Amino acid sequence: MITFNDLKYSLYDSDDRIPFLQKLLHQLGNPDCDYKIIHTAGTNGKTSTSTMIAEILSHNGYNVGLFTSPFVIDQGEAIRINGKKISSTEIDHYYSQVATLITDTLHLDLLKSISKFEMILLIALLYFSDHKVDYVVLECGLGGKTDATNAILTSEYEIFTHIALDHTDELGNTLEQIATNKAAIIRENSQVIVAPKQNACVKTILSKQAQAKNASIYFAETHANQTKIDFTAEYQYDNLATVLQFFTVFDNGKIKVDDCLAVIRNFDLIGRFQQVHQAPPIIIDCAHNLDGISQFVKTVQDKYQDYHKIIITGFLKDKKPLQCSDCLAQLKADFIVTQPDNDDRKYNLETLYQHMQANSKIANVSLQQDSVMAFQTALQRSNSQTVIFVVGSFYLARPILRYIKTNL
Structure with missing residues (x-):
């Protein structure tokens, strides 16, 4: 029997997948129509922004589903209801439901018909329907127009985090092309929230698409109240500003700023400038593109200037690894170069x-x-003044986090 892990990572380079996925959703009873959807797109900050929104809604009495990608430690992280992960048993149940539809009803080859990301999305939409959630915060995987999540029929809100150059092979070589691709998730008569510090061309493209869809658009700005939160990572303040702008729009501002801040004070997210150990301090940041690495560098410069730093790093081949490493070189640190755990997309380590x-x-x-051996080496070289950083990819962070969980 074909298992979930046998499925291909991506079919993005194939023809437009949206009509096929919409056909599957129709056959499954359109579970995406059983709740209201908050759809998030952007280059960086999607998961942080989506998780903040989901947690605030949940703390205010809503039953909330959250779909994010990629996972850091285990697949269940991608699908949550009120913060609780889907179980492996439930994943298997919905996987069988979708697989049976594809093979027995549509008489298609499962391996050639659906990707791993598409399968986990369909599992999530079914799971949220069966658990009768009120809202789903749905994070795009890649881009917008042809992203699997854009197979949904409708959304109430679309949120755009910071948009920069990334996935240029799939989305386009210019910021204009990438923004146009992402803007395609905007639906008729919806409400659009845009993160601060966007390029002017991004704002123009999103505004034109919102106008074409008769959607209302709101641009977040730095919020005076955000100083009440002490984030380690500077980039989280832009995400918070986006979240606070969303809640001024959501249900006519029913949830107030102070209520939002009360929840966010306890906010912690796996792999986003997350300190996972105290002595020595170990910080995991899954920044994996040039924009994210730039934000990482700024935070380290601001917060850890006087520390001995060991940086374990490695990149996927489609993430401009040489440019990212040049950006990291702004930091005075000892570097250990290693290999992320992704054979299909790994960059030549020696290069x-x-x-x-x-x-x-x-x-x-x-x-x-080996990334775990790289981490062990960093531990051996550390002293009382050392901070160890792991940065460059989710696929780099994953085995190291699993090692820390088991051994430290």
Whole structure:
């Protein structure tokens, strides 16, 4: 029997997948129509923004589903209701339901018909329907127009976090092309919220698409109340500003700013500048593109200037690894270059290592093929003044987090 893990990672390069996915949803009874949807897109900040919104709604009495990607430790993280992960048994149940539809009803080859991301999305939409949620916060996986999540029939709100250059092979080589792709999730008569500090062309494209869809659009700005929250990562303040703008619009401002802040004070998210150990301090940040790495560098410069820093890093080949490493080189640190856990998309480790060795700003860089061994090396080299950082990919963070959970 074909299992969930046998499915391909992505079919993004295939023809437009939306009509096929909508056909599947129709055959499954259109579970996406059983609740109201808050659809989020952007380059960075989607999961943080989506999770904040879901937690605030849940704390205010709503039954809330949350779909995010990619997961950091286990697949169940992608699908939650009121913060509780879906179980592996429930994943298997809905997987069988979708697989049976594809193979027995539509008589298609399962491996050739659906990707892993598409399957977990359909599982989520069914799960949320069966558990009668009020709202679903639905995070795009890649882009917008042809992203699997855009197969939904309608959404009440669309939220755009910071939009920058990423996934250029799939979404386009310019910011205008990428913004246009993401803007395609805007639905008729919906309400659109846009994160602060967007490029002018992004604002123009989103505004034109909102106007074409008769949707209302709101641009978030730095919020005076956000200083009441002490985030370690500077980029979370922009995400918070987006969230607070959303709640001025949601249900005519029913949930007040102070109610939002009361929830966010306890906000913690796996892999987003997350301190996972105290002595030595170990910080995991899943920044994986140039925009995210730039934000990581700024936060480290602001918060950890006087510490001895060991940075474990590695990138996927489609994430501009050389440019990302050059950005990291702004930090005075010891670097350990290693390999993210993704054979299909891994970048040549030796090439990255040699590039970083040649960078005059980097005084000390070493190479370790295995990411867990790289982490063990960092532990051995640490002292009382050391902070260990892991940055570059979810696929780099995952095995290290699992090791920490088991061994530290």
